[in-house]
Amino acid sequence: MTIRGLVARTVGRATGDDSGATDIGLTLLAAAIAAVLVLPLLWLAVDAVGLGDQALELAVAPQTLEVLVRSVALVAIVTGASVLVGVPLAVITVQGSIPFPRFWTVLAALPLAVPSYLGAFAFVSAFRPQGEFADLLAPLGIESIPSVYGFAGAAFVLTLYTYPYVFLTTRASLLSLDGSLVEAARTLNTGRWTAFRRVTLPQILPGITAGALLVALYAFADFGTPNIMRVEVFTQFIYARYNAFARDYAALLSLQLLTVTAIVLALESRIGVDESGAYESSGHRGSADLELGRWRYVVLLLPTVIALLAIVLPIALFATWLMGGGPGYQGGGLTFSWEYGFNSAYVAVLAAGVSILVALPIALTSATSDSRLAELADRAPYIGYATPGIVLAIALLSFSLDVLPAVYKTVPLLVFAYVVRFMPQAIGSIKTSTLQVDQELVEASRTLGRSRLGTFRKVTLPLILPGVAAGAALVFLTTMKELPATLMLRPLGFETLVTYIWEIEEAGLYGRAAVPALVLVAISGLSMAVMLAQDGR
Template identity: 35%
Template sequence: MALLALVPLAYVASYVVIIGPVDLWQLIARPRIAELLRNTVTLALACMAATSVLGVALAVLVERTDLPGRRLWHGLLVAPLAVPAFVNGYAWVSLDRSINGFGGAFLVVTLSYYPLVYLPVVAMLRRLDPALEESAWSLGHSRTRTFRTVVLPQLRPALLGGALLVGLHLLAEFGALSLLRFPTFTTAIYDQYGSTFNGAAATAMAGVLVLLCLVLLLAELRLRGDRRYARLGRGAARGAVPLTLGTWRWPLVATVGAVVVLAIGVPAFSLLRWLLVGTSTEFPLGELTQALVSTVVLALTGAVATTLAAIPVVWLAVRHRGWASTVIERSTYVANALPGIVVGLALVVASLRVVPVVYQSAGLLVAAYAILFLPRAVVTVRAGLEQAPVVLDDVAHGLGLGPLATARRVTLPLIAPSLGAGAALVFLAISTELTATLMLSPIGTSTLATEFWSASSELRYGAAAPYALLLVLVSIPATVLLMRTDSPATATAVVEERVPA
């Protein structure tokens, strides 16, 4: 899997060598590159910080306070995952053309991506033993100090993993930023290939994106450290005592409601408006059905393949820590920072030179999805495996179970929620993928994302609305799956039943 994920990097590196150091420097040392670098880095850092703060704050409100209607708010706060970022951008731009540039991009991307931090943090909070916090309180620590010294360190893998996903997605985001007219390396690469087919300039910019990705990976690795987060036993089989909000209750309810309105209310209103009043609105049932079926089949196939591919990578990284397993795991993240068009070109070149028979096949497209979205599965599955105690494997081995039986009867039940969440996240990403699908899909294949982009790029907002609505509807089941988080006590009970006494 690491070798497959590194195919796009090998393509970029080989092209950079062909260009040569002199020409490469001339391509990079330009004022335009400095502007793109400033835009990309500023937006990535701002959105990573904003989604981290927003995701953690909302997760704490839902899981650790007496906020009214917490189950309802949890569902609504996860719902933005069902609205692709470029559909969100389309919704805001089509309502108000003045929403563009850095401000518009920051708003839309933050509202679209904060669930990537919120969901893993919620899962971690549900798994924490409340006795840890109660012990801190008994020692005289305030709730604020307890959260900072006890709870927040336990949230580190989920928080850093979610922020890393946000950063990597921002490096490769095209649709939303193109609609909002905020130039980054990804939009510039697409323009180079689309208008002048300047492969040298585009590949040089892709090389800069790879360097930015490596910086993100090293920073996340440094901040996460090598701590282990698993515990033995069920802990206290009860939830934490919720914090009473008092006079802050209704202002905080209004704040959470404002986030929900901005994240899903505005896109819903925009879609309904264009469906009703758009002059270009039409419902070609044949084309809609074909695009819907293709999207669902490709997304399901890619989600299963990508999640299965993530399991051995995560197993090595968590169960067999070392420099080799770290390099393998980190290598799977690199392609996620590259635009889909670069990954598509890399696979086109590799397939034509090595295995021409797979060119323009569904298998090659699924391989591209696995390369692009493997980090989503790796981050989610790792968060679950981190909390599965390795001693349970040792106990199973001592009772006579082999490695495969131990994995099937002990480890997999513990990480099953993480596997489901990872598959759902990948499904959501594949169903909205655009550029690689345009380049690698078999002849005659169309998806909801490609048909939506074809209409919206021509400013036919009414014609794009049905495809956007179907994209949202297709994403709802995966979003609902992400909301169903099993408790650690349940998972432990399953293991106890499956391990022979």
């Protein structure tokens, strides 16, 4: 037992408080909450079993394998392209001799401020036949432009809006890098590229891998972007089968997608397993040792072009629609109502509040206990975070129909889905804040006779409140943007910003997306600001 543990036990005996029993109770509560969150996913197996011997035949059917291979190929290309874009941008903004590095850092991260399905929406509108770009080029004698639809278009749009994950995680690793190691390699007559490959790259590889994992999970789970770009991927395939009343088949396909996701996670753990020293520095950090000279203006073309395509294009397009220039803006039907915005905010507030309530015991247990049960309770909720929204929605629909029909397609079920999907964001934020609390303050409060609950309320909670608020903000903001779970689980007649955008996209009334699209972009910008604040801390 450590000295701290011995002191804590002695204090507990002196005050007559059974800390051990309290710790066990909190751990069991955290484990029970984690189990409830992942239990509905098991119902997919119950549905799939109903297929009997037909399950294997459907799982390896040519059409199923074709869509699966297409999905894997799309994810592989998007992930690889995101690494090729994100890593150089991270190196340039951290180590490059460029003017205003903070400005270029924010600019490179800005594509996260636009949900990818909104980006796809904008690109399809701009580059479709008789679209905005076609109209601009017509006076120049250019009668047609290449189609943006298809596999290549989907890969391009997804890369444009997901590479910042790699950029941010790689940048964090570079900021933690001990610059003296690189300088030592250079003094041994090692070239710049060789020093990067042998010294820098191994140190930042876990950061690159972490970002690539986020990109891969996002690309696997994305539903809106491939649909808008007219590329059938596994999420759409599952959605179509469920709507065709083939619930058991959709469950089987969902299990296949979960299996692929698990393989991706396993590969990431193998690549990024050795993180010793990857995020720690014993010397000066991230020195600007990359002298670019006149090339600085050339390399800055990369973030500039990306920002024009990913940020300026959609926002300018939405602003044009807002002024009444979009197709269908003046037409009848599907009129926008601010009630949709209220509905989005309503369920997002509920999701954020519930997420904090269930995340607190899990995060506190994980931060203060070394038991295997506490570790399991901390890890289990991330299953829901890694589960595609379409898969989670099908699992919850099946579970509610068979077990709790009273909650089928109700607000409580929708909020529960949001909690399963995004509550790990709150866990991470609260856990980080809890680990930063000075335990001597807690122990001092206990020696003064205050109970564990009183100590938490008067000492711990005020100190971790910023982390609690940040976690709630992240859950709220990501809930506002969630498309597939909202589309499938919302009550009948319950419209939100994302479901309204989905309906008008299918109807081709692009102009009516102006207000909700700009609102979602603003919300996404706030979510990115919270992420950057967390990164800075």
